[in-house]
Amino acid sequence: MSVIQHIRARLRRFTKRSDGGLSVEAVIILPLMMLGFGLTVTYYDAFRARTANVKAAYTVGDLLSRQKDPVDQAFIDGLADVFDYLTDDTEASWIRVSLVSWSVSQDKLLLNWSKVAGTNPEDELDQADLDGMLDRIPVMADGDTIILVETHMDYSAVLEHLPFYTTWLHSGIEFENFVVTSPRFVPKLEFVS
Numbered sequence: 001m002s003v004i005q006h007i008r009a010r011l012r013r014f015t016k017r018s019d020g021g022l023s024v025e026a027v028i029i030l031p032l033m034m035l036g037f038g039l040t041v042t043y044y045d046a047f048r049a050r051t052a053n054v055k056a057a058y059t060v061g062d063l064l065s066r067q068k069d070p071v072d073q074a075f076i077d078g079l080a081d082v083f084d085y086l087t088d089d090t091e092a093s094w095i096r097v098s099l100v101s102w103s104v105s106q107d108k109l110l111l112n113w114s115k116v117a118g119t120n121p122e123d124e125l126d127q128a129d130l131d132g133m134l135d136r137i138p139v140m141a142d143g144d145t146i147i148l149v150e151t152h153m154d155y156s157a158v159l160e161h162l163p164f165y166t167t168w169l170h171s172g173i174e175f176e177n178f179v180v181t182s183p184r185f186v187p188k189l190e191f192v193s
Helices: 003-016 021-065 073-087 127-131
Strands: 093-103 108-118 145-155 173-181
Touching: 021 073, 021 093, 021 145, 021 173, 073 093, 073 108, 108 127
Parallel strands: none
Antiparallel strands: 093 108, 093 145, 145 173
């Protein structure tokens, strides 16, 4: 038997055998299955965190709208702690609470006060920032006041520390909310130093 015939016979026998096929399929499919599972967990967790963030922002706004007594910086700091607790936040987050009123005679929104609290606070809202938010605030009657709650949270994904994550997926996700609430029991929420 020549060498070529021997090689042909071995190749024929190799192509007809099927043992070991499961191992080859597992080597090909297992990484794809693990990637699919990881992406599913990541997206589920991101949507869970986003939903918790929105609910926490509305909860903070609702807590402020029910206040009858004036609030102080310690109260605002406590609201930031409530926000962190509700969102189960371990990253940098902050809240900004502002009281805004509408003046027909001046035909503009007026900023009564603004305070910030949290891990990495932004600046307090000023009148120039408020003028740029006119399209985001609902129409108000003359002299009406609203409580404006802005929240911010940095989100880090479950799989963010894996080497391929930043190559394939977006990291550095931030959740921001803008909640407008009217005071319920008093015409204007006061701030005391």
